[in-house]
Amino acid sequence: MKIGLVCMLKGRGMKKGFTGIKALEKLSQVEIDKKACEAALYNIDYTLECLKWVKNHGQGMFRVSSSLIPYNEFWNWKNFDSILEKLKILKKFAKDNNIRLIMHPDQFTVLNSENNEVVHNSIKILNHHYEISELLGVEDIIIHVGSSKGDYKERFIKNTKLLNKKLKAKILLENCHSVGIEDVIEICEKTGIRPCLDFHHDRIKPSSQSFENYIEKILNLSKNKVPLAHISSPAGDEKNSYKSHSEYISTEDLIKFRKYFDLFDVEIEAKGKEKAVKKVVDFFKKI
């Protein structure tokens, strides 16, 4: 049972260096290199701080932010030895302390889009995540199905064939607001991709059966790896802010989902970040 912190400590996040592409395009390459490299070095140091927090509290899991290397397409970050050196330190720290590192590209990754350019761009995003994952020893890259229109499952299955095999082996598919765990499992069975179960998304988009009935399949599809799950509590009720995350995982939800913490490594998706993780850890210490 690992309990995962997501991307940052409360109150502080990654540096980007500049706001938006328009601002970036006004700069010379030298200026972009300088600002972006500075931001990347800051981000890597900050990520190490997060890992130290994880080490000291024994949760054993952390999601690395996708903006670790900001605006990666616009500069040759791999040419900067200072960055590669720092990444090595991160990798070693995670490995030495048995911290499972996760990555989770954002909503713009739509492998099954009806638009080919979007598919192409999604593959670029995934390839970037793969590069970072190799440098950091990340074995899990979680994505959503993306589109839920028409033959979306067939498109997803077809497009996974475009992925590098080693990248594909790292990918997990998570149920989301629009595609339930049952459909995710169907895609996983046909592609060999591992599923990731989001307990809260299952409330928003339930499948034909309660999620408990899919646990066995999820365990089987996870092969020899510990399966991953996401937990979050809604900020509002079903009419209002039900999709957004609250500060902490509610005690009610911890009681409801506690038995799955034995089977899964669980990422804590909550605004309270490390405080929310701490609360979950304390909950399990007490029982």
Add this chain to the structure above:
DNA sequence: TCGTGTCAAGGCCCT
């Protein structure tokens, strides 16, 4: 120094 509006990318839903 503080507060506020802006920021690459997609999908979906409503009009």
Add this chain to the structure above:
DNA sequence: AGGGCCTTGACACGA
């Protein structure tokens, strides 16, 4: 066909 919304923090800019 087009606009708002999803979600959230960093940053730039103006007061």
